Amino acid sequence: MAAGVLFVHNNFPAQFRDLSEGLVARGVPCFAIGFEHSPGVPGVSLVRYRLPRGTGKDVFPLAIRAEADLLRGRSALDGARWLKEQGHDPQLIVGHPGWGETSLLSHVFPQAKQVLFSEFYYHGRDSDIDFDPEFWNGDDEALIRGKAKNAVMAMALAEAEVIVAPTAFQASRLPPAFHARTRVIHEGIDVEAIRPGPAEPFQLADGRVLTPGAPVITHINNNMEPMRGLHSFARALPRLLAKVPDAQVVIIGEEKTRGYGADAPGGQTWKQAIFAPLEPQLDLARVHFLGKVPHARMLAALRLSTAHVYYSYPFVLSWSIVEAMASGCYVIGSDTAPVRDAIVDGVNGRLLPFFDVDALSDALIAACRAPEASAPLRAAARETAVAKFSRAGGRAAWFDLMAQLGLQIPAI
Template sequence: MREVFPRAKQILYGEYYYRSSGGDVGFDPEFSRMTTEEAFRIHAKNATMALACTEADKIICPTAFQASRFPDLFRSRMSIIHEGVDTGRIKPDPDPTLSLASGRRLDRSNPVITFINRRLEPLRGFHIFMRALPKVLAEVPNAEVVLIGADEAGGYGPKAPSGMTWKQVMLAEVQDCLDLQRVHFMGQIPHEQMLAALSISTAHVYYTYPFVLSWSLLEAMTSECLIIGSDTAPVRDAIVNGQNGLLLNFFDLEALSSALIHACRDPKMFLPLRRAARETVLRHFDRDSRCRPAWLQTIHEVQPSLKFRTSA
């Protein structure tokens, strides 16, 4: 970029700096075995990012955990600014319904457990969630489960074995213990439909390896969902256990099952956590009042003479 635009100021979006330890790599021993060759490959993935960082006038990371992954030598030019959530548009729906492909409609009359990610994969805790479901559905016979996300190859983490998808792998493991009439795989759906799912959610599960924080977590918080999340560094950037959600050991199936059963049986108990979740987003991740002004201030600092409109 510097060779093409030599006089331009550069603000770099620093999404993630890979390491062979302390992050997503090697976190889950079921799917990751670290070797020297793998460590070298992961280190080499940062070559372009590191070069870009040396040229940047400013580096913006969306969360504290993501910023912490970068080498110390870049910290003096780094700020933590999230892109922000449109809290005016994303908010609890007072009378929500969710249409399923079967023609059924789900609402708040029965407990609904939601799980959302771009792709269904272990890096986002899909395997842990699926293994926790049999006990939940057995103990709460009127509970429904909604999973949103692509069932296809790709994603951030390891590939499924033998050309399968992770959905196929996990169903082969647990489907004999599940009432699949109550487990709804919706694939990728329009954003408005996803927000409808969040509005009917009794409990929203967000698990992740130490990696980039998903937008879906913040949108679930903005929708006043009860967040049941993994006690991993990126989730702790948004959730404080017992204050605006629940954090559990990523690998503890019993803890996840028990938390979901409790949430389904006594949803009113968790109303304060739901409201606190939205308040957290309003205070720290609101696009218009927090994040956009911080971005514009950064642009002014880097290039004071730049003129632009500040209205939405």
């Protein structure tokens, strides 16, 4: 029977794209299980599953996530059985346990060693849920629901030979019982393709053009939400725009009612809820909401950036900050645990208290008035991205781990 690697991800390939492509290029048999919308990877046989139904109406509220995860786990099990019938018997299972698909696979492939990617282990207290007093009302049930989201994921992680977390902070969120089996490997970005380069004129939707050399502040917030500091950023803008009359602000992200965190109040989008109260103080002609943009356009905005703002609750570290660093941006980040895994204050960027709007305004004004002062921090950010977050480094670490687990990976 064909050995090799079985990848499991709700949206395969996601974080496993480079790893699966690298193995296929070296002749390692690879196959995968993913939900019906999974795009797949050339050379990887992909089984897409569908759910037989949604969660039941009368399920105990704390068990809703567990039931949904087990529905996905049961459907993935059927996919695994089909793969076994086709002659596949993986040596390794590399999966994301966050949606339940890996939870039952040992029933079909009991001999396979599992390496599970722990993107985020949920907590109740002292977590993203209760971090921001403005948007958390002290609801104790919300904390309990947060912990309950781990039920099936914990079951899956308990069977893993090795657990991989992308950053030290994300690894630290795992229960102590899992720490000895956990390794930190960031999947990495292509630091050869994403690198500093000359800024070019940047045309906006209304035909106006942002010219290189003018002060431009960038902010990437995929779901336009407080979890990535949209409110702190927005509230720093009135004073920035008043003090720096030629400053321009570029914001990239989709306007949504909900992102990773809670719903916006009153059926609004978070953009509406946060920016509407500020409109009397803002020169909106200089605040440009680009929405979701192609990756190349995002990188072009970063190359134009005088300062890039990245804030985050205690949550997953975004790829966008790493790409900003690789682009040689001057990153102004929040002094929160996930950001401290990338930025050291005063060395390769700045770290500011998440809720101190005045501190952020001051930093942005200073960046615009003396852009040359950030040159050493920009260079150090690029060096950090290459050293800690390169795709080649992540792939090499994964290959080394898989080889330790017995997988033969031929050289190209």
